[in-house]
Amino acid sequence: MSAPALPAPPAHVAYTVTVADTQERRLHVSLRAEGLTExxxxxxxxxxxxxxxxxxxxxxxxxLSHFAVQGPNQSPLTVQQLDARTWQVAVKGSKAVTFSYDVKASDTGFGFFEPYLDQKHGFVPGPATLAYVVEGKETPCSVRYTVPEGWEVASANTPVPGQPHQFTAPNYDTLIDQPAELGTFTRYQQTIEGVPVSVVMVGGEPARYRRWADGVFKIAQAGIKLLGGPPFERYSFFFHFANEGGFxxxxxxxxxxxxxxxxxNLDRPDGDxxxxxxxxxxxxxNVKRIRPAALGPFxxxxxxxxxxxxxxxxxxxxxxxxxxxxxxxxTQRFWLGYQAEQLTQLMCNPARHQVTLEETSLKVWESENESEGYGGLSYYNKGLVVGLLLDTELRRRTENRVGLEDVLKALLAQCQKTGRGYSDGEIERTAARLAGADLSAFFNRALRSTEELPIKETLEAGGIFVDESVTETATLGLTWEAAAAGQIRLKSVVPQGPAAQAGLRAGDLLLGLDDLQGGLLAQRVPGDSLTLRYQRGGEQYTVNVVLGKEESRSYRLRPLPRPKPQQAALLARISGLRP
Ligand SMILES: [Zn+2]
Known part of the structure; x- marks a missing residue:
């Protein structure tokens, strides 16, 4: 017996994206899978x-709508929809098959996650626009944009010489990771460390673009220097200046x-x-080339x-x-303020007592419509604070020779050598190896426990004076998010906390409220009681909650008044002031 042979992948997939109707905001996409085997x-x-x-x-x-499939000589083939995002075609021995469909391009603000089209501009994000051939995700592909007279196309995929609207990519992942800007836009270019860098801008006031673009080029220069050279052959920044809501x-x-x-913001090309x-x-x-093994191939x-x-x-x-x-x-003052704000955010968030940093990452998909974390703890926020402490700790242990950017550089070299992402535990092993130290206690506490982080002692070793002020405030012992107008959804409740003791649970909807911290809690003290109306499973209830006590901390950071030379050197390095 022999198993049926897996179909060989197509030799090439050629995409065409056509601006079909700017009034109706409609793109037409076709993908031709070529070189199919018998x-x-x-x-x-x-x-x-x-x-x-x-x-x-x-x-x-x-x-997506209006799906069609053609074999050779434009002969129509049948397409069967398997689920909302999957279509199957009986190929009948054809050498090439073309699958096509329309895409509504009506995202707001020049487009972001979804495609956009108006009389003068278009934006084509790959994942929301370009389907893939399941049997041929690794197949080399090309894309051609058919645009109205006078329109330009900008994309960071590999340009085809002499064909300004055509690009190639070694596989589907790469193809769709480079969106395309279409239409009339302003583009500035500069070569940095031998690499062409573009700044493409639409919206806002073009008279203000130049200063902004100059700032962007400085960012590119500093980033490339920090991380040891460009890992790309070209790079583009696309700016959509729009304020019509949405993302x-x-x-x-x-x-x-x-x-x-x-x-x-065009007026303020500053740190913020x-x-x-x-x-x-x-x-x-970090992410596109230094990535967890599971994140790509996707x-x-x-x-x-x-x-x-x-x-x-x-x-x-x-x-x-x-x-x-x-x-x-x-300036350094901006750097200190940025870190302090993140410390304050973390240390005012009761979710830090319930969710570990690894957990908030693993379970991010379980929080609704949010890509920041789980259970109210943001992996951006706590991840930044852990990054700050880790960098300081590495430098303290190595007399400022090894910093966190060296961990990134080592992981990049490793990912490039193996062609794979980093595995579980590899960040920790790499940091420990570079520091020549056992960092397991640090990582266990920072990543896998809900213990408070060693903020003050670590930062003072790094030349930073930590000014912490603690105030006692009233708390309900919960984390929440705005649901509809006048409704707040509980994301989590602190076990044995005031809300939990009153019988409230994660998922309950508090009614008649838009905010908790602002008006409601600010005017009360621990021990006060509060009557709340809430909805659970379609039923409404009223509950009385006795407010508990929460220490909220706010942070200000400044350089230590009389630092030792190594402390001053450490702070200069991590805050960007190179000696
Ligand atoms: Zn990010």
Whole structure:
């Protein structure tokens, strides 16, 4: 007996993205799978369920319609929809098959997770627009954008010489990781460390673009220097200046990033506005190339769980203000303020007592519509604080010779050598090896326990004076998020805490409230009681809660007044002021 042979992958997949109708905001996509072998009976086409970098299922397939399949000589073939995102075609021995469909391109603010089209602009994010051939995700591919007269195309995929609207990619993962900007836009270019870097901008006031772009180039220079050279052949920053609501922030890609920024920020090319630019740029190393093994090659069909999102996001964010300072766009004061704000956020969050850093990463998919963590603990926030402490600890133990960026560089070298992501525990082993020290106590406490972090002692060794003020405030012992107007959903309740003792549970909806910290709790003291109306399983209830006591801490950081030389040197390094 012999098992039926697996179909050989197609030799090439050629995508065409056509601006079909700017009024109707409709793109037309076709993908032609070429070089099919004779044994190929069926081909399966699928749209990703999620977007790398944003760990939420978004349902992008709802924008697709009018599916069609053609064999050779335009002969129609039957397409069978297997589920919301999967289509199967009987190939009948054809050498090539073309699968095509329409895509509604009506995202807000020039597009972000979903495609966008208007009279002058278009934006094509791969995961929400381009389906893949299940049998050929590793197959080399090409994409051609058919755009109206006078439109340009910008993408960080490999350009085809002499064909300004065509690009190639070695496989599907790479292809869709580079979105395309279409239409009329402003583009600045500079060569940094031998690599062409572009800044592409739409929206806002073009008269203000130049100063912003200059700041971005400085960020690129500082980031490349910090992390030991460019790991890419080209890099693009796409800025969508738009304030019409919806998502605001950035998303990292292999050779580019897309940021949606409020146009009023164009006036302030400063630390506050450029930290996010630096954050996304650092992702070109940390996440896109230094990545957990499970994050790529991607399985787009289901949530992928990893423990290390604290490193992917929090450590990236820890380095962002350093890059801004090294770029000359902010001072050490900005760096200290950035870290202090994150310390305060963490130390005011009761979820730190219930959820570990590894847990908030592993379970991120279980929190609704949110890509920040689980149970109210953000892996960005605690991950940043752990990054700060780890960097300081590494430098203290090695007399400032080894820092956290050296861990990133070593992991990059390892990932590039093996062609795989890092495995479980590899971050910890790499840090310990570089420091020549056993760091297991540090990591167990920081990643796998809910114990308080050793903030004060660690930072003072790093030349930072920690000014901590503790105030007692009233607490309900819960974490929450806004649901609808006038409704608050409980994300978690502290076991034995005031809310738990009154019988409230995670998932309950508090009614008639938009905020807890602001008005409601600010005017009360521990021991006061509060009557709350809530809804559970369609029924409404009223409950009386006696408020408990919570110590909330706020932090201010400044350089130690009389530092030892090694403390001063350490702080200079981690805050971006190179001696
Ligand atoms: Zn990020």
């Amino acid at each position: 044994g190929t009976q069926t081909l399966t086409f699928q749209l990703p369920a999620w977007t790398p970098g944003w760990y939420v299922l978004r349902g992008n397939e709802r924008n 605001s922030g950035g998303l990292e890609h292999l050779n580019c990033t897309v940021l949606r920024i409020d146009p009023s 506005n450029f930290a996010i630019v630096a954050h996304e740029f650092i992702h070109a190393w 399985d787009y069909t289901r949530p992928v769980r990893v423990k290390d999102l604290w490193f992917a996001e929090g450590v990236t964010d820890y380095f962002a203000p350093r890059v801004v300072v090294e770029a000359g766009l902010a």
